[in-house]
Amino acid sequence: MMKKIAIVVIALSVSAAAHAADVELKTLPSYVQRLFVPVVPQEKNSVTIESLRFDEVLNVPPGFDVRVVNGGIVAYADHSDAAGYARVRAGNRELTLTLMSLVPSEQMRNGQLDGYRVGQYVQDAPEGFIRLSDRNSALFVSDHYRLRDFQCKLDGPAKFLVLRPEALLKLEILQHELLQHGVSFDRFTVMSGFRTPYYNSKIGNETSRSRHLYGDAMDIYVDANRDGKMDDLNRDGRIDTGDARYLLDLAERVDHSAEWGWLKGGAGVYHANAAHGPYLHVDARGYVARWGDLAPPARGASVTRAAR
Numbered sequence: 001m002m003k004k005i006a007i008v009v010i011a012l013s014v015s016a017a018a019h020a021a022d023v024e025l026k027t028l029p030s031y032v033q034r035l036f037v038p039v040v041p042q043e044k045n046s047v048t049i050e051s052l053r054f055d056e057v058l059n060v061p062p063g064f065d066v067r068v069v070n071g072g073i074v075a076y077a078d079h080s081d082a083a084g085y086a087r088v089r090a091g092n093r094e095l096t097l098t099l100m101s102l103v104p105s106e107q108m109r110n111g112q113l114d115g116y117r118v119g120q121y122v123q124d125a126p127e128g129f130i131r132l133s134d135r136n137s138a139l140f141v142s143d144h145y146r147l148r149d150f151q152c153k154l155d156g157p158a159k160f161l162v163l164r165p166e167a168l169l170k171l172e173i174l175q176h177e178l179l180q181h182g183v184s185f186d187r188f189t190v191m192s193g194f195r196t197p198y199y200n201s202k203i204g205n206e207t208s209r210s211r212h213l214y215g216d217a218m219d220i221y222v223d224a225n226r227d228g229k230m231d232d233l234n235r236d237g238r239i240d241t242g243d244a245r246y247l248l249d250l251a252e253r254v255d256h257s258a259e260w261g262w263l264k265g266g267a268g269v270y271h272a273n274a275a276h277g278p279y280l281h282v283d284a285r286g287y288v289a290r291w292g293d294l295a296p297p298a299r300g301a302s303v304t305r306a307a308r
Contacts, residue, residue: 020045021102021127023165026262027051032172034096036141036165039064039077040128041101047073049090058087064099077101080128083136098141102128103160111198115157119198122208126215129160142168144175144186150193150218154202161194162215166284170254170263171218174282177250178222183233185224191279192219211266217283219270220247229277241271241293244278248294251282268292 020043028035028049039045046069047054053071060066061084065076073088075097082101087094103113105125111118113129130136130147137148141163151161175188195205195212211217221230221244230239233246248269255264266289268281281292 019043019127023047025049025165025169027259028095028169029173029176030093031176032143032169033094034098034140034143036163036168037073037075037097037099038128038130038163038165039075039082039099039101040104041077041080041082043076045075045077047075047097052090052093054088054090056089058089058094060086061099063101066097066099073097075099080104081131081133083139085139096140098139100130100136100139100141100147100163103131104128113158113160116160116196117154117156117198118160118196119201121197121213126162126213129162132159132161142172145171145190149190150215152194152196152199153192154196154199160196162213163194164214164216164284166263167216167218170260170265170282170284171220173254173260173263174247174250177254178247181250183222183224183231185222185231188218188220189223190218190220191276193217211283211285216265216285217281219279219281221277221279222247229272230279239272239277241269241278244269244271244280245294247280247282251280255288264288266290269294 021038021040023037037047054068054073057066057068063078063082066086067074080101080103084099086097086099088097105128107113108118111120132151139147141147145168150163151159171188192212194215197213200210200213222233223229224231230243232239233243236242248267251267254260263284264287265283265285269292270279271293272278
């Protein structure tokens, strides 16, 4: 029996053997046409969507074997540098699966992966890392976002990141909901996506359990006019924390909705400083957590403060 994990990241020590990655989603919005699928090489990886049955694999990129088994997808990768798009049919829908093979975290030595300084995970290392390259950095991992949008700002002789499908799905839902409220923009600006433990400590973040370390957290803002800062989302004539709270209210509705509550997570409101404008941290950790400049209080929801 395969060990089921939370999409990309599972509780493994870096010395443990690799296990398959199982993507398990409850549903997929009708407006979402692309799904990110991490694949552990030489393992049987699966994709299941509770409300949707897969019927047929239409095409597969080199380096992968993809099949339909009992209404789900089973994916294999030959090696840890394979990446590409597969097309599948599910009922009357055709979907694109962005397949990315992982470099198992067991290959880290002294906190480094092929010379890239990852650092030490205090508790559990991710199952594996995506090697960022010129070949895969521009690949779309969701309808509006590319792999490079979530890379760590730390450079090195090689570069790796971790990314979770739930976080991408939540980002697409938030963007869609914002568009329904009359805010037109191409995509969120992602200020910060994945961070290595080393880089997270280097920038002064004291927590060792930040969700950025596990690929399901993003610091975002809307910049439709591309001036490098948050837009006036609440239309009060100012660019300030109120615009980040506008995004927070949207995240609250998603986290507490009957349809998308299974994607609930953390959200933190940050005000502007000399280095950046206001923004919202959002993640899909599996439970509600709130912090930052939340006044006025957001809907009186039960709040847990936790690692950012």
